[in-house]
Amino acid sequence: xAVISQKPSRDIxxxxxxxxxxxxxxxxxxxxxxxxxxxxxxxxxxxxxNQGSEATYESGFVIDKxxxxxxxxxxxxxxxxxxxxxxxxxxxxxxxRDSNSPLHFGNGTRLTVT
Amino acid sequence: DAKTTQPPSMDCAEGRAANLPCNHSTIxxxxxxxxxxxxxxxxxxxxxxxxKNNETNEMASLIITEDRKSxxxxxxxxxxxxxxxYYCIVRVRGTTDSWGKLQFxxxxxxxxxx
Numbered sequence: 001x002a003v004i005s006q007k008p009s010r011d012i013x014x015x016x017x018x019x020x021x022x023x024x025x026x027x028x029x030x031x032x033x034x035x036x037x038x039x040x041x042x043x044x045x046x047x048x049x050n051q052g053s054e055a056t057y058e059s060g061f062v063i064d065k066x067x068x069x070x071x072x073x074x075x076x077x078x079x080x081x082x083x084x085x086x087x088x089x090x091x092x093x094x095x096x097r098d099s100n101s102p103l104h105f106g107n108g109t110r111l112t113v114t
Numbered sequence: 115d116a117k118t119t120q121p122p123s124m125d126c127a128e129g130r131a132a133n134l135p136c137n138h139s140t141i142x143x144x145x146x147x148x149x150x151x152x153x154x155x156x157x158x159x160x161x162x163x164x165x166k167n168n169e170t171n172e173m174a175s176l177i178i179t180e181d182r183k184s185x186x187x188x189x190x191x192x193x194x195x196x197x198x199x200y201y202c203i204v205r206v207r208g209t210t211d212s213w214g215k216l217q218f219x220x221x222x223x224x225x226x227x228x
Contacts, residue, residue: 001160031213042201043158043218092157094216099208102148103216105157 002027004106006093012112013083020079021109023093028073033094033103034066043092049076083113118202123223126196132189134222136202139183144207147178148216149187151198158201158218161187165207192226199223 003026013019023032032049047055047068055068070076080087090108119137126132138147146165150158162169162176164185169176175188189196201221206214 004157033215035218042220045215045217048213048215094157096213099213102160102163104160107155107157 001102001104002029002095002097004093004095004104006091006106006109008109009107010110010112012114015084015113017083018079018081019083019111020077021091021093021111023076023078023095023106025074025095027097029095029097030073030099031096032070032076033096034068034076034078035092035094035105037090037092037108039088046078046091080111083111085113087111088113118204118219120200120202120219120222122220123225126189126192126224126226128194128226128228129191132192132196132224132226134187134189134200134202134224135184136187137184138202138204141182141204142206145204146207146214147176147182147185148203148205149174149176150201150203150216150218151196152201152221153195153198161200163205192224194226194228197224197226 005024007022034046035043037043045058046061047057049055049068049070051070067079090110092108093106094103096103146163148163149161152158162174164176178185199221208214
């Protein structure tokens, strides 16, 4: 399976600031997904990131709050904008080689907003 | 996508088989059953998936009932390192134009005890 690296692994941020999370994969992948895991909860899909096109957001998530870039087949970023304490979560990147391959996950970015 | 129902928690003795049930009574013919697990502070780890036949790999076995309305994940010899939250997920078969998303439920907290 692909090796997925997320940076930073954790961060503590001030309310009102923005944080960009990077996801780097060691091989080309077709699709990348971004998830959020709030404390004590399961994972929630934020958006699907295609290379060369706009990300597709799930209900309840908007581009202004969570802009995503996907400049090539091995890299994506998720920005958490204008943060509030409610954004404190683990943010995870997931990748898949093709439409019927299992998805694999990075170890996430643990974000705390004060 | 079809929803799944799992027990919230299970205990298992080390060295014994762990049988994790999952109900997916509304599953469609083009939907796979996927299993992931999440060990504390890590991203979800892919275990196994299947469509209608039983599957086995180095980690586990997946038994899917003939009507596909339920399945069981079997960890043949549970170890303390198998303590994790286990997620049963139904995923639509992907095509060249669309990808099946992974939508996580609450999962089953499995605790393996000595």
